[in-house]
Amino acid sequence: MLETGIKGHGKETVTEENTAKKLGSGELDVYATPALIALVEKTAWESVAPYLEKGQGTVGTKLDMSHISATPVGLEVSCDTVLTEVDRRRLVFEANVYDESGKIAEGTHERFIVENEKFLAKAEDKKKTV
Numbered sequence: 001m002l003e004t005g006i007k008g009h010g011k012e013t014v015t016e017e018n019t020a021k022k023l024g025s026g027e028l029d030v031y032a033t034p035a036l037i038a039l040v041e042k043t044a045w046e047s048v049a050p051y052l053e054k055g056q057g058t059v060g061t062k063l064d065m066s067h068i069s070a071t072p073v074g075l076e077v078s079c080d081t082v083l084t085e086v087d088r089r090r091l092v093f094e095a096n097v098y099d100e101s102g103k104i105a106e107g108t109h110e111r112f113i114v115e116n117e118k119f120l121a122k123a124e125d126k127k128k129t130v
Contacts, residue, residue, distance in 0.1 A: 008082075010078070023035060043080070045060075052113065066106055068104060075100050091110065092108060
């Protein structure tokens with residue numbers, strides 16, 4: 001059962017592949033904000049996945065993050081999430097991201113519980129209107 005307090009932890013090393021320069025979010029060889037956001041989302045969804053019913057998943061719907069410090073190639077980045085609110089299908093997480101020298105980002109992330117097949121079918125239906 002989903003209850004507040006569920007924690008997640010994720011990490012990755014900053015490489016040329018997840019820099020702002022490579023991902024197109026800037027011109028510098030530092031950890032890209034889009035990579036940071038992906039790490040937050042992955043950490044959050046993986047933390048609650050074991051508590052969902054068969055056939056369910058979560059989708060990200062909102063992010064409010066501050067990327068407050070740059071991280072160079074070669075350092076490890078870690079993300080900690082905590083489920084702080086459960087409102088029926090709506091889940092809210094607090095997220096903090098660190099590199100080896102300290103905090104580099106903080107904020108909140110919102111996800112919704114979905115029925116995977118129904119969600120995908122609705123998305124595929126969009127093709128019929130194009």
